[in-house]
Amino acid sequence: MIVLEARDRVAGRNLGGHLKNGVAVEMGGQWIAEGHTEVLGLVGELGLETFASYDDGVPITLFRGQVTRATDLSQLGLTPTAAPEVDRMAGLLAELAETVSLSAPWLTEEAATLDATTFAEWVRSNTTEPEAVAYWQALVRGVFAAEPAELSLLHFLFYVKSNTSLEVLISTTGGAQEQRVVGGTHQISERLAEGLGDVVRLGRRVTRIVQTDTGVHVHADGAEVTARRVIVTVPPALAGRIDYEPALPAQRDALTQQMPMGSVIKTQIAYPKPFWREAGLNGLASNFDDGGLSVTLDNSPHDGSCGVIVGFFEGAEARAVADLTPEQRKDLAIESLVTFFGPEAADPIDYVEQDWMAEEFTRGCYGGRLGAGAWTSFGPALAAPVGRIHWAGAESAEVWNGYMEGAVRSGQRAAAEVLGGLSS
Numbered sequence: 450m451i452v453l454e455a456r457d458r459v460a461g462r463n464l465g466g467h468l469k470n471g472v473a474v475e476m477g478g479q480w481i482a483e484g485h486t487e488v489l490g491l492v493g494e495l496g497l498e499t500f501a502s503y504d505d506g507v508p509i510t511l512f513r514g515q516v517t518r519a520t521d522l523s524q525l526g527l528t529p530t531a532a533p534e535v536d537r538m539a540g541l542l543a544e545l546a547e548t549v550s551l552s553a554p555w556l557t558e559e560a561a562t563l564d565a566t567t568f569a570e571w572v573r574s575n576t577t578e579p580e581a582v583a584y585w586q587a588l589v590r591g592v593f594a595a596e597p598a599e600l601s602l603l604h605f606l607f608y609v610k611s612n613t614s615l616e617v618l619i620s621t622t623g624g625a626q627e628q629r630v631v632g633g634t635h636q637i638s639e640r641l642a643e644g645l646g647d648v649v650r651l652g653r654r655v656t657r658i659v660q661t662d663t664g665v666h667v668h669a670d671g672a673e674v675t676a677r678r679v680i681v682t683v684p685p686a687l688a689g690r691i692d693y694e695p696a697l698p699a700q701r702d703a704l705t706q707q708m709p710m711g712s713v714i715k716t717q718i719a720y721p722k723p724f725w726r727e728a729g730l731n732g733l734a735s736n737f738d739d740g741g742l743s744v745t746l747d748n749s750p751h752d753g754s755c756g757v758i759v760g761f762f763e764g765a766e767a768r769a770v771a772d773l774t775p776e777q778r779k780d781l782a783i784e785s786l787v788t789f790f791g792p793e794a795a796d797p798i799d800y801v802e803q804d805w806m807a808e809e810f811t812r813g814c815y816g817g818r819l820g821a822g823a824w825t826s827f828g829p830a831l832a833a834p835v836g837r838i839h840w841a842g843a844e845s846a847e848v849w850n851g852y853m854e855g856a857v858r859s860g861q862r863a864a865a866e867v868l869g870g871l872s873s
């Protein structure tokens with residue numbers, strides 16, 4: 450086996466970083482849920498440790514310029530009119546999500562209707578309450594780094610079911626943001642790569658894959674590899690930039706043109722201490738308005754040596770601020786934090802950011818999504834092998850799609866396909 454990696458590092462979307470004071474901060478994927486059993490298994494095997502994300506206190510929301518402090522965790526600071534409306538809609542979505550086939554979403558009962566509808570259309574036809582509309586917009590930005598019109602209802606429902614439930618997706622304790630790895634998740638890939646030795650070849654961008662009757666030739670920058678099978682582990686948007694001979698079947702080729710990546714600039718803003726905790730806040734701020742950071746969480750290190758807020762520019766806002774300078778984005782991020790947490794937020798000791806849209810070998814995150822009509826037209830090509838080419842990566846996972854856990858499980862699935870193919 451040979452691993453060809455385009456970058457001069459491993460870990461892909463799980464990039465590690467540091468503040469000036471030496472504290473490790475995750476610039477890419479970071480949180481692990483209790484159900485992420487394969488990732489947790491690797492963490493243990495590789496001698497890494499996890500710790501609980503900070504989650505004491507209550508969250509806040511910003512809606513029409515007004516900051517509201519939640520009275521309890523479940524309502525996120527929604528007003529008495531909006532809270533039951535959001536609950537009602539969440540119930541409808543949970544019922545619909547139950548109907549989705551994870552192994553073949555295009556075969557879901559009512560797939561054609563669910564896929565023809567954008568999530569924005571579904572929201573519009575299910576409520577007229579402005580705060581509820583704003584809530585769902587904020588949720589889609591936070592989960593998909595996209596706008597509600599940019600994904601189909603079927604994709605939303607598939608993702609909810611794949612990741613257990615809406616509640617799991619948005620929760621810290623008991624949810625997808627529950628745990629972190631001491632020192633950062635990139636160490637999982639680094640330690641795996643160390644164990645593999647010179648099997649992992651860095652700086653080898655794959656440009657062309659040629660299949661013959663007997664094998665497959667993989668052309669990369671500075672390397673050419675002949676193998677019996679190949680697993681392509683990049684998201685469809687990147688897989689479509691590789692040349693194939695013979696050309697990919699039409700449905701697979703079209704899929705790579707239909708699954709854009711989300712839009713995110715991730716920021717980490719550090720303070721001498723996590724001052725928001727003293728005010729009874731858990732650091733979760735959800736922005737229901739347009740402009741500025743769309744969501745923040747407490748991302749302080751486990752040793753409590755300083756306070757860190759992680760904040761995300763997401764969806765349309767990420768694309769809008771991508772043209773600004775880092776200094777201008779820093780000002781915007783701080784402005785958001787002052788609005789959320791008060792004047793103490795005005796004087797951070799450090800600011801670091803990562804624009805994932807500008808990364809040649811990622812081109813956006815958190816992952817790829819499917820817009821209206823795409824699951825039913827192109828979905829069958831997402832994971833189906835093409836001759837000797839197998840597809841893996843978080844986007845191709847049935848369970849925990851979009852997450853590190855989904856990436857690992859998709860790798861196991863593709864490896865089993867290859868082993869099956871080699872022995873037949």
Ligand SMILES: Cc1cc2nc3c(=O)[nH]c(=O)nc-3n(C[C@H](O)[C@H](O)[C@H](O)COP(=O)(O)OP(=O)(O)OC[C@H]3O[C@@H](n4cnc5c(N)ncnc54)[C@H](O)[C@@H]3O)c2cc1C
Nearest residue numbers: 455461462477478479480655810814842843851852853856
């Ligand atoms: C800001 C951010 C926050 C996130 N938060 C979380 C989180 O909290 N929890 C979670 O579980 N997940 C999170 N994710 C998602 C998680 O990082 C991904 O699901 C996971 O890393 C996907 O792994 P992958 O192997 O499928 O793809 P990738 O990590 O993208 O790996 C693909 C690899 O292929 C390489 N490559 C690209 N093109 C080529 C080429 N032509 N030739 C050779 N190599 C190539 C890339 O350099 C990369 O190393 C987040 C992602 C980001 C960016």
